[in-house]
Amino acid sequence: MTAFLSLPEAIAQYVHDGDTVALEGFTHLISFAAGHEIIRQKKSNLTLVRMTPDLIYDQLIGMGCARKLIFSWGGNPGVGSLHQLRDAVEHSWPRPLELEEHSHAAMAHAYAAGAAGLPCAIFRGYAGSDLVGKHSNIRFIECPFTGERLAAVPAIRPDVGIIHAQRADRKGNILIEGIVGVQKEVVLAATLAVVTVEEITDELHAPSPNAVVLPYWTVSAVVLAPEGARPSYAHGYYGRDNAFYTAWDTIARDRESFLSWMREHVLGDRK
């Protein structure tokens, strides 16, 4: 059921212009390799979904792949702004970027609702926040028992969900460890799911019966992509390259230095 593909094959086969794509990983296991392949294949008009856009979305936006961003926190963690994201929002460069902005609580609930097959999620949220009314995807319902006003957001259901994980076994079962974020949810919520992994092993070697495992039949394609999360990290494999995250602030602040870095480090990688 699960295809084992190369990264170029998987992105060519599963990501199409105009798709709603969620590359997730909450400050851990971020799918940099997959994002770079999307850039190399010049995918366009994507609606990008991600709680914390991070550097990989800064790159996708700066390279013009996105028309819309659904997100809840768009910064370079601990460093400052995502300058390409800002340039798109403030100056429509390289193209305008529509924003659908949420809180983390809203997006976490919305991913969970997507995984749970519900049309929406309800939660105690957005009380008094000016985020309400900025788009039509924050509404309110009344609890049918207490009358309490609860926030509601539609479930997130991407066309394609992409995550990076520690490993797969030969059937395609996936093990995720450490900060698991919304990795399970995005795979279950998405119509199609691509998982890049550090390694493929005969046995999964889950450390506990309750380890976070995605059965192979929830995954469309498994891609071997060692170090596929750098400069993010993979718990148990390698650490976060915080120095690069800091350096990115300078690289991305200027359009030319950004493009030059992308040409050298991403576009030049192949062909």
Place this chain on the structure above:
Amino acid sequence: MTAFLSLPEAIAQYVHDGDTVALEGFTHLISFAAGHEIIRQKKSNLTLVRMTPDLIYDQLIGMGCARKLIFSWGGNPGVGSLHQLRDAVEHSWPRPLELEEHSHAAMAHAYAAGAAGLPCAIFRGYAGSDLVGKHSNIRFIECPFTGERLAAVPAIRPDVGIIHAQRADRKGNILIEGIVGVQKEVVLAATLAVVTVEEITDELHAPSPNAVVLPYWTVSAVVLAPEGARPSYAHGYYGRDNAFYTAWDTIARDRESFLSWMREHVLGDRK
């Protein structure tokens, strides 16, 4: 923050006549020792909450501790009926038992809502079922985005939640492994929580960063109760006594044999 108590102390201190009490454990880690202590202390007028009442609730009901049962499946798993539960419902013996009956999906969502601090849970459920209308705690709302009709149930918030777990460390952090059921949810949903454990160790020795752990500040009292789940089981410690589950069918079928068994095996244990 967490008290380390004996079982009689913990039940005396935390369970009061008339309380809503949930002893959970989904066919695993069932709190038999705690339930027996409740019987010995002759607690009464309890509203008992549990997805799968199992033998321990058959015993609590047969001994007259309960006035109401909130549940979703009240049988002896793989064996047949819970005869004391049936006797209470069919013949009001030893006293009438009010039922609030749900499906598993409803109760699982309701426990999760309780843990999540929500007044209610919504889900796709109860479609066409005659359970609707049998009490006032199944209602429906419309999704504010799609208009779809969704079932709603109030959050479960017991006065006291009681679970059995594998172990605690000396601070009172709790490790649960294997079939974890709604163990985490009932502790987080309850006002007070009592956890009986197989052992108390210096370190918790969680097998993975994502192991199911309850921090000590979520738990009111920890009680050392080795084999406290028998004839249920504790993954990694001892197996399920299926022969006893089968034998219970005969013991509980008759009021006299039930009472005689309780006198010998539960009431006679102490004092």
Place this chain on the structure above:
Amino acid sequence: MASEPVATTTYTAAEMMIIAASRSLRNDDICFVGIGAPSAACNLARLTHAPDITLIYESGTIGTKPDILPLSIGDPELCETAITTVSVPEMFQYWLQGGRISVGFLGGAQIDRFSNINSTVIGDYAHPTVRLPGAGGAPEIASCCQQIYVIMRQNRRSFVPQVDFITSFGHGTGGDARQRLGLRTAGPSLIVTDLCLMRPDSESKELIVVAIHPGVTREQIMEATGWPIRFADHVEQTPPPTDGELTILRELQTRTAQAHSDEKRDHS
């Protein structure tokens, strides 16, 4: 491992029922398994023609491969042999309601001609003649799985014109009743009994006998059904159990009986 030699021609109606049910399962099915006959049928399928079938029990055990049949829905074997075990809220939220299950297996005390199932009470709800265990996962299994297979022994007490209580909605009053309720899943599509196989008529959704087990007559089936049961234009005969099927089923049940009679079997 074989406990006793198997004669091809000797098997019980219960064995035929479990074997017929097991044959309905495919290697790529994702099954939500109930205790008892469904569990026997699903594990028999796994041990015969469908080695890769994914079995899920509502206790949270996913992709489990028990060596013996569990007595309860959460026996130790299920977790020990699963590829992962999730919490019960996650099971009902992400896996069942999430639409991940291809086949849900249900039983019950009563079923009617439109495959509605009762596992709650015989008689009046407030004053029941028999208080049954209740719904468990069944109502949402019936609505969320892509299709439902029902396995039940057939007689006039169990196959009734109208169930006393609809625990799990099948096809309601027939026709497009499911669609009118907003359900997008197929609902009950196969009923396996100790006498025959039935499927709902594609239009009316009334149950129709489509295959009869060897040695069973139409009269027996009519007598065991509480309404005037209809037969398909071309009723097939269920192939009898093969030696292989019978041997594997009996070995499984022998292992199971032995294990469940060992008191306080230690799994540590």
Place this chain on the structure above:
Amino acid sequence: MASEPVATTTYTAAEMMIIAASRSLRNDDICFVGIGAPSAACNLARLTHAPDITLIYESGTIGTKPDILPLSIGDPELCETAITTVSVPEMFQYWLQGGRISVGFLGGAQIDRFSNINSTVIGDYAHPTVRLPGAGGAPEIASCCQQIYVIMRQNRRSFVPQVDFITSFGHGTGGDARQRLGLRTAGPSLIVTDLCLMRPDSESKELIVVAIHPGVTREQIMEATGWPIRFADHVEQTPPPTDGELTILRELQTRTAQAHSDEKRDHS
């Protein structure tokens, strides 16, 4: 471990701010920690007077004890030293919304006299002068934690009469604005800046200076505040940092700076 000797009288305003914030935390607090100054203050508290404090980061790490300050909300140290790490939905559902957190720490680009916080945009939302990172966890941290401490450098750009955008609701227009919204939590109860400590007036909820850091004048505070700031009847003087506090904070920051400059530090 000491990196350099500390002179009692020499410390920066930023150090005073972090130390003052750390002192506000208790040993039994359950803290929802943001990156930057809140993280420094919370870990300083843990390394000084509150060794048992529970630190929770929104990445899912509960009870974490990092040896260095994380750069991101989900650095490897956080998970490696946590007593457990849960999924992000669980973090926001069971732990934050579940009401388990005693203190949430927030910062922001702007705060107003009723402690409403802006971390979204400077200028108009549709055509911002500066697009800030946005809400993250802040709106629900502000509503779900039992109380909120805010830590921000104080100047007229950050302490404004009215924020350009309410990302996180503080006390709205003051008075019982929170209760009228149905909120049951206390909201912002302490603002720690590099100049002083403020608390909301018990009735009006307008911020009032309750303590001034050593060497800071009332005039400096008034000049750094975009509205006519009020002072409590009895304004205290913040005790200066102790040698111990300064030493531990500086060692923590030195370890942190070294770790974050090592490229591709390996945590396997």
